[in-house]
Amino acid sequence: xxxxxxxxxxxxxxxxxMFGGDEDKAVLLVGDGAYYAMPAVVERFEPLGVEDxxxxxxxxxxxxxxxxxxxxxxxxxxxxxxxxxxxxxxLSL
Numbered sequence: 001x002x003x004x005x006x007x008x009x010x011x012x013x014x015x016x017x018m019f020g021g022d023e024d025k026a027v028l029l030v031g032d033g034a035y036y037a038m039p040a041v042v043e044r045f046e047p048l049g050v051e052d053x054x055x056x057x058x059x060x061x062x063x064x065x066x067x068x069x070x071x072x073x074x075x076x077x078x079x080x081x082x083x084x085x086x087x088x089x090x091l092s093l
Contacts, residue, residue, distance in 0.1 A: 001025045002087035003050075005033035012036070015093050016048050023089075026052035028082060029071070034059035042068040054082060 001023045003016055016027070027050055029037050036042065037055040045053055053071040056079060060067055067073055074082070083090050 001089040001091065002028055002082055004028045004030060004083075004090060004092045005036060006031040006092065008032050008035055009093075012093060013044055013048060016045075016050065019091055019093070020048065020050075022049070025050055026054065026082075026087070028074075028079060029053065029055040030059055030079075031056075032059075032063075034063055034065055037067045037071040038065055039068040042070050054079070 001020055003020060003025060005012055005027055016025070025048075027036075027045060034055050037053065037060070042053060054074045055067055055071045057073050057075050060073055
């Protein structure tokens with residue numbers, strides 16, 4: 001399951017736990033959600049069972065964010081492939 005996070009919210013980690021359940025899951029951070037790719041925050045995904053963290057290149061550049069090494073910066077082509085081809089389920093939070 002790919003969870004697309006496009007904003008910051010106090011509930012985002014609770015929602016990932018609730019909707020992701022025991023499934024294999026990854027997050028795609030876009031828009032203001034890119035702030036979750038920062039080193040001090042990205043570690044919060046591990047206890048939720050998030051295996052892969054992707055972050056939109058344009059969101060990182062617009063916000064001048066330092067991205068954790070655990071997150072993969074992706075362009076639009078890669079985001080489209082993640083959404084259309086690589087994950088059976090996609091959920092926007």
